[in-house]
Amino acid sequence: MEITINQIEKPIINYKKLNKDYILFQLNCTMKFIPKSLLNRLVQENPQILAVSYKKSKEGIWIYLLTDINNSIDVYELRAKLEKMGAQFSQLQKVDFNILKTDAILNILLCLLSSFNIVKGSNILGRLYINSSLTAQKQLTLNEVEFSKELNLQVHSRQFTKIALFKTRKDRRGDLSKFSKGGLGKSARYKIDVKHNSISQISGCYQEGENDDLYLQHPLVKNGKGSLTKFWRSDANFSRLESSIVGIEYSILNKMNEKFSEYLSKLAFKTIEVETLKDPMGQPAHRKELEASIRDIFKDKTIYIKNMTENDEKVEELLKIFSDTTQIFPATKKYKHQPESLKVKLFSPKMQNKNVPTLVLIHDIDWYDHNKKEDQYLKYKGDIVQHIAVENLNGKEVPVLLLNAVKELVIKEMLNTQSTLGWEKMVDVSNFSFYKYYPDQEVTLQYISHGDTFEIRELHPFEDIDPYRKFGLVSGNINAVECIIKDHQNGTFFEVKATDLRTIPNKNYYEALEEGRKVGRGEANLEKYLSGMVNINYYMRNQSIYYNVGEIGKGMNKTLSRASVIRKIHPINSTQATISSIDLEQLLKSMSMTWVRFKHYTVLPYPIKLLNEYYLSNIK
Incomplete structure (x- = not known):
């Protein structure tokens, strides 16, 4: 069987045609790092520069600037502008595309797609960003596209959030000004104009009196994922696929083949011959098997619920769900004779030092932050304990969450007894x-x-x-x-x-x-x-x-x-x-x-x- 991977076959490059149509400048920067905001200013002030790419090496940073042969910039004028901006470099010269590796050429050409009316977004230092939003928002998901050294086409969802929005979350991160020497203060500041499809880095860190409408490349909540672009959407229609990472990748390859056929042989993803370990069971069968195993493991045991919140009504609600076998174990609906429900009781003080399977109800971390209370997560520990945040126990998914929590108790029971509990029969x-x-x-x-x-x-x-x-x-x-x-x-x-x-x-x-x-x-x-x-x-x-x-x-x-x-x-x-x-x-x-x-x-x-x-x- 063949599978497809995100790596492309190495294309044949028409260097002669590229050198004829474009001028490529090579800049060797001797600074330990060159401020990206400096390069953004250079591009903004000189629209002749179509794309920027840079590579790190032992000799410093090699920066490549691309211009059109019919609308270029004089090398001496370019040198003067860079020196005026404070860039430190040892050489600046025109070079042929032949000296670049394939991934560098592909990324430079990739950025030219931003002026080819196919996506919303633009390049910043050799990166193409695709934005599916048509309006300016306080939180944006931009999809960053690039080719790796191994010619893997990579799309990463990046979360951008306005500084103003962080300042409303003092309970979570504090006022942004407190981070002037660390934390978010070290983060780059970006100006994003959705209407004109532009993104540029304004500064590398916190600036006194900075514009609160600038963006940081961070989700609002620390370690949060934000509204990430789905990797793949179902086959309902073509437009839904194109709003996923997979669709973006295929679309990018198609557009590059259309626009750059004079410079590159046709780009295509690699296929690989593989062996497949097929599973004769589907998800419903796996769930049925899991439900049966859980019932068997806990048939002679009681699961206790320990409430470390003030919400006693939630405990009663959970006990009621557990008492209904068909809610926790949907597969049993098809049985002629319903199996017994799990034995679940409220935790009592006399059980405090006993090693029993226990579900512990706590709040999520946002609740403790907002109410300035001590997090109870580590307040009760045991060998067979699983914590559940009550904020998650809402809606139709509650029985699924409870089954998953009990499944985690099974794993902790395995550790406690150092027994595979029958799973060794499968593998x-x-x-x-x-x-x-x-x-x-x-x-x-x-x-x-x-x-x-x-x-x-x-x-x-x-x-x-x-x-x-x-x-x-x-x-x-x-x-x-x-x-x-x-x-x-x-x-x-x-x-x-x-x-x-x-x-x-x-x-x-x-x-x-x-x-x-x-x-x-x-x-x-x-x-x-x-x-x-x-x-x-x-x-x-x-x-x-x-x-x-x-x-x-x-x-x-x-x-x-x-x-x-x-x-x-x-x-x-x-x-x-x-x-x-x-x-x-x-x-x-x-x-x-x-x-x-x-x-x-x-x-x-x-x-x-x-x-x-x-x-x-x-x-x-």
Whole structure:
């Protein structure tokens, strides 16, 4: 089966034609960094400059300025303007496109699309921004588009918020003026004109008396996501697809092929031949299985609700929902004989020191901030405890949220008993050990399977073999290695990393919607149009295993908020070792345990979830 990825085939470039139609200036900046606001001013004051691109190197920063051959700027005049602005550089000269790498050329041409009436947005320092909003708003989502060094077409949703809006949230961030030397004060200030499709960086940090209508590239709420652009929308119509990241990518490629056919061979996304680990069960079947397992695990146990809020009515509401089996377990509606409901009771003081499954009701962090109250999250801890914010318990989704909370209690019950609770019958990972390093506490945890039981060990630097320290993986970008897997068959350690590659719908999907043909989501259509976005797919390259974890095909969601990233399993201590096909299948199947992530597969083997929960409960 073939899947499509966001990397394009390397195009053939007509350098002669580019050099004939455009003039390219190369500027070697000797400053440690050049203010981006300076370059924005240069472009604004000199409309002959069509695009800007810059690259960092050991010699400094190389900046490239593009002009049209028929409307250029004199090199001496350009030098004088840069010197007047305070730019420090060692050389400024005209150069041929031949000296640039392919990604730099593509990004320069990409910015020219802003004057080609296809998108709302404009370039800023070699970036193209696409804005779907037609009116000025206090919060904007701009989609930033660029080609990476590996020629991956990347679209990132960036959140921009007006300074004025931050100043109304004193309970959350405080008055912005307090951040003049840190925090938001260090953030760049942007002027965004939606009407004229322009964005420019005004300054690099807080300025006394600055305009509150300037934007910061931050969501309003710290660590908030804002209204991010969906990665993929369903096949209802072509316009809905184009309002997603996938649609933007295909549209950009089409527009570049239309506008730059004289300079580039046709741009196309790569396809890769893969093996697929198909799941015979759909989302409804997975949920039915999960419901049955939860009922079995808690058939002889009581779940308690501890209320750490003032909302007693919410507790009564939850107890009522739990008493109705069909609300928590919808699959039981089809049963002739209804199974017993979960035993759920109100927590009493006499249970205080007992290790029992407990759902703890608290408020969300915004409530504690607004009311200047102490956050109760860490006030009650236990081995089998799951916290729920009452602010989330509204609407039709409450039963789903409660089922997910009980599912988390199951995971904590597994940790408490060090038992797989029957899940080992679905997948066997006994031939592997799993490791994860936690930089906050500088600790490595190891998961060892013993069939229906398991063991989690905290490794000691001078007593145990810690692969992170042994192979020098605790320095540098330690987050790049998501986990380490040891194959007991050959003693090889494998590191797991996310790549910059991700899967996208196949080209025929985009073409079908553009032509007005409706694409269903039956199994045949999923394989034909969305093969890389469903199931678990993998392929081999140079002793490494590459895989992506898509959606559960049957019952697939109509929108996806994020892409399916391709990850790489690579041997650390051997250039020849591989994982046997039988063990590889078991390893990949360990990512299809829907009790880890409700109604979804997981991107890493399920033992990593148990290591994370152990770390949060016992170490952090």
